[in-house]
Amino acid sequence: MRVGTANIASGRSPAGPVLDAHGLGQAVADLDVDVLAVQEVDAGQPRSHRADQAAALATGLGAEDWRAAATVAGTPSPFPTWTPADPALRGPGPSPDGPAYGIALVSRLPVLEWSVLGLGAGRARLPLQGPDPRTGRLRWWWIPDEPRVAVAARLAHLTVVATHLSFAPHTSVRQLFRLRRWIAGMAGPVVLAGDLNLPGGVPARLLGATSLVRAPSFPASGPRVQLDHLLAVGDGLRGRDAATTALPVGDHRALTVTVSPH
Template sequence: MRLGTVNTASGRSPGGPVLDAAGLEKAVAGLDVDVLAVQEVDAGQPRSHGVDQAAALAAGLGAADWRGAATVAGTPDPFRSWSPAGPLLRGPHTPADGPLYGIALLSRLPVLEWSVLDLGAGRARLPVQGPDPRTGRVRWWWFPDEPRAAVAARLGSLTVVATHLSFAPPTAVRQLLRLRRWIAGMPGPVVLAGDLNLPGALPGRLLRATPLVREPSFPASGPRVQLDHLLAVGNGLRGRDAEASTLPVGDHRALTVTVTPA
């Protein structure tokens, strides 16, 4: 089984413009994975042409089943014009009552069971640059941390968990430890996939997991640090043919690996 993870940055291309539905499908069409975890996914957002990005990415990947976990209702911005969304878990037959924002897990393989975990939000704020709506001048804003979640898909003897953790390291560590407790109750080996916002070997040590890919992933144009991870929790799995690749979407490199029984 080949697994992958990528942060699509709400569909932004490396050149800046946001891709439409056809562009998103094309961006992942060559990514030959059975299961893909995706972070920073929009649905019904004006900034991304109102596209249901999880559905478009699933179509490009040829994924028969998927779930999106919206953690934000509204458009994330420094003015706090959004509110927590639950998280709201929806799939191919549930239209987006947008605008929404969150993560998704796409699968070409039959999924026996879906589940979701609310990881909450931290109190930290991230400095970002953007235009002042009153003057149009670019200035610094303090962007609040949004709620986070994890989605799990049970695929026979293997479970894949997708997540996107806080940009504040102390909060990300707390969320990862909560994930560790959640994963402990899952059957069979588990692979955690996503943008964990924690560097290098740290997530593997905290999760007591084996890294399946050891490659820098951010920024995509010249990666210096590994923030994206595929981690095997428990015995029974090994990885081969690990790869970090640049896609026509997102600001992180996509990580992929083939997992086989140990």
């Protein structure tokens, strides 16, 4: 089976405009993966045409099953217009009542069980330049770290865990250790997929895992560092035909790999 991960930056294209639902689905269709972990996914957000982006991605991949997990409810921005969301899963069906933002895991293959784990948030703040609503001038804002979550899909022969860790390294390491304890209780081999915000071989070493793709992934226009990872946790899996792909969406390159039993 082929597994991938992609940070879609709420559907923003490299040129700047946000893709609509159809364009977003088309943007990932050529990845031709069986399971895709996606980060920075909007639902009902004004900035992204109020699209249900997880559903649009599933349509583009020809997948019938998916789950989204919101990390915040409301509109992420430099202003306090969002609140932390409780770790919960939403699948095919009605869109959420209000705007939300988080991660998703999309599968073409039958999923035997879905589960979700809240990873908490750090206290760090990220500097971000944006317009002042009072003056229209650009200024710097300090953005609080949102809560993080992980979503697991247990398939017939392995489990895929999707996540997006904190931008603050000390927090992302703590979250990774919490993931390690969660994964230790899962049956069979596990693939951890996502934007871990930790460079190079660091996540694999901390997890005692095997990196299935070793290539820089950020920024998409000229990758210099690997922040996105596909890791085999435990024995029993090998990877082949690893690839990085510049998508018409997002600011990271997508990673894909074919995994099979030893």
